[in-house]
Structures are given as C-alpha cells and as structure tokens.
Amino acid sequence: MNLKRPGDTCWSSHYGALVNLIHMFSSVIDVIETIIEDGLYFNQRVEANILIGLLQTFQSMFDLHLMKGVLGISNELSQALQRKDQDIVNAMKLVDISKQHLQVMRDDGWNSLLEEITYFSAFNKQKLIRLAQFYPSDFSMVQVSFLDNQCETYIHDMRSTEEFSALKGIGQLAEKMVEMKKDVSYPLVYSSVTLALILLVATTTVERAFF
Structure with a gap:
C-alpha cells in the first residue's frame, strides 16, 4: 500500500491517498518521530516536530476524515466522469445519488463522524x-x-x-x-x-x- 503522488490530480487519486494515509497513520507518525530524534539536520528535525504537532490536532483529524467521507461519496461519480466512454444517463444518476448522500451526511452524519x-x-x-x-x-x-x-x-x-x-x-x-x-x-x-x-x-x- 503506497501513498499517492501529489501530481496525481484526479479525485479518485486524492481519495485513495486519504484512505492510505488513514490506514498508514501510525506508521507515518513513527517515521516522523524517528526524524525528530535522529534527523541529520536541525531544520529537518524542527520541520518534523511542527508537522507531527499539526497532524495530531483535532482539526487535522476532522479534516482528514471529513474529506475521506466526501470524496468517498463522490468516488464512483468521479470515476464515471473520467472514463472515455462516458455514460451520461448513469453519470447524471450518480450526480443525484451523490447529492442525496451528501445531504444525508450534512443532516445526520456529524455524530458518526x-x-x-x-x-x-x-x-x-x-x-x-x-x-x-x-x-x-x-x-x-x-x-x-x-x-x-x-x-x-x-x-x-x-x-x-x-x-x-x-x-x-x-x-x-x-x-x-x-x-x-x-x-x-x-x-x-x-x-x-x-x-x-x-x-x-x-x-x-x-x-x-x-x-
């Protein structure tokens, strides 16, 4: 399992990157902690220390899981729109489904989030x-x-x-x-x-x- 490259700009790539980050979060934290303790350069250790502080805030956790939820809802629509042989009927159906799902998330999804x-x-x-x-x-x-x-x-x-x-x-x-x-x-x-x-x-x- 690998994190996606920043250059991958399609929505599905962003969604995959967020899912991977959540699954690998503990390993990412371990790596950053290793850099803080054993980094060769002072600036590198300082940046790692700042990064780990930001990653472990509630705001970062909230943003990460919120974006995973939003992109997960629209993932099928994103893939449908990127296919060369676009099926407009099904694509429009997915637009409606995504809108409905997002509305449900807005109305009732905050507690579960x-x-x-x-x-x-x-x-x-x-x-x-x-x-x-x-x-x-x-x-x-x-x-x-x-x-x-x-x-x-x-x-x-x-x-x-x-x-x-x-x-x-x-x-x-x-x-x-x-x-x-x-x-x-x-x-x-x-x-x-x-x-x-x-x-x-x-x-x-x-x-x-x-x-």
Missing part, C-alpha cells in the same frame, strides 16, 4: 495520556505513568489482532475489549476509552439540547 475521529484518535498514545491528565480524579499521577507503558503494549496488541481491524466507532472498541477480556489486560487503557465514550455521549446530548 465525531465518533470515527474519537475512535481513530484512541490509537494515539499521547492523546490517551493527555485525556487521562485532564481527569486527575479518575487517574492519579502514578496511574498516568503506568498508562504510558500500558499503551505501548496495548497498541502493539491492537495492531496484531485481526478482530480489532474492522471495528467502527469507539463504542464497538469498548465492547470488543470487554468481549476479548482486554479490559482486564489493559484496565487503564479501557478506562480511558470509556471516558472518551462518555464525553462523546455527553457532547452529543448537550448539542441536542441547544439545536
């Missing part, structure tokens, strides 16, 4: 630790230190366990951890995941109260 981002971020050790630090009543300083090491083992376990590869949403992640007794193996990680799930539900409830 937020859940997807939260689930995606849960694989990031620093984000889990930062979340725990915000809640000292739930995580003592000693537990936060333990969480740092526990996350390393948890992430390796997750990446090597096929049952976790097809999960969609942090709710399914929490359920699967209980089902496979990972909540017992990684109690601090599980507490962080459930805390993130509670915050997600609370945020959605507050939003519904105002809109």
Whole structure:
C-alpha cells in the first residue's frame, strides 16, 4: 500500500491517498518521530516536530476524515466522469445519488463522524495520556505513568489482532475489549476509552439540547 503522488490530480487519486494515509497513520507518525530524534539536520528535525504537532490536532483529524467521507461519496461519480466512454444517463444518476448522500451526511452524519475521529484518535498514545491528565480524579499521577507503558503494549496488541481491524466507532472498541477480556489486560487503557465514550455521549446530548 503506497501513498499517492501529489501530481496525481484526479479525485479518485486524492481519495485513495486519504484512505492510505488513514490506514498508514501510525506508521507515518513513527517515521516522523524517528526524524525528530535522529534527523541529520536541525531544520529537518524542527520541520518534523511542527508537522507531527499539526497532524495530531483535532482539526487535522476532522479534516482528514471529513474529506475521506466526501470524496468517498463522490468516488464512483468521479470515476464515471473520467472514463472515455462516458455514460451520461448513469453519470447524471450518480450526480443525484451523490447529492442525496451528501445531504444525508450534512443532516445526520456529524455524530458518526465525531465518533470515527474519537475512535481513530484512541490509537494515539499521547492523546490517551493527555485525556487521562485532564481527569486527575479518575487517574492519579502514578496511574498516568503506568498508562504510558500500558499503551505501548496495548497498541502493539491492537495492531496484531485481526478482530480489532474492522471495528467502527469507539463504542464497538469498548465492547470488543470487554468481549476479548482486554479490559482486564489493559484496565487503564479501557478506562480511558470509556471516558472518551462518555464525553462523546455527553457532547452529543448537550448539542441536542441547544439545536
């Protein structure tokens, strides 16, 4: 699996690049961290440090998953318009379908998008630790230190366990951890995941109260 070259300008290439980036995100972060630690040049290390900070912000996660969703909806239409033997009837049908799908995403897709981002971020050790630090009543300083090491083992376990590869949403992640007794193996990680799930539900409830 490779990232697409910037010179590939068709929409399907952009969509493929975003999907690949999401699947390879942890590896991309690992490479950037290696550059920060072992880069030959100072400017290279500085740029890598800035880049990793930008990539791990909520705004970047939101933009990445939003664009994947939008381009995924219009991917079939994009491919149809690029074919030489264009079928206008089917192409126009795909235009209508894409518009309808985008409207559904606009009206009802924000909660699922937020859940997807939260689930995606849960694989990031620093984000889990930062979340725990915000809640000292739930995580003592000693537990936060333990969480740092526990996350390393948890992430390796997750990446090597096929049952976790097809999960969609942090709710399914929490359920699967209980089902496979990972909540017992990684109690601090599980507490962080459930805390993130509670915050997600609370945020959605507050939003519904105002809109």
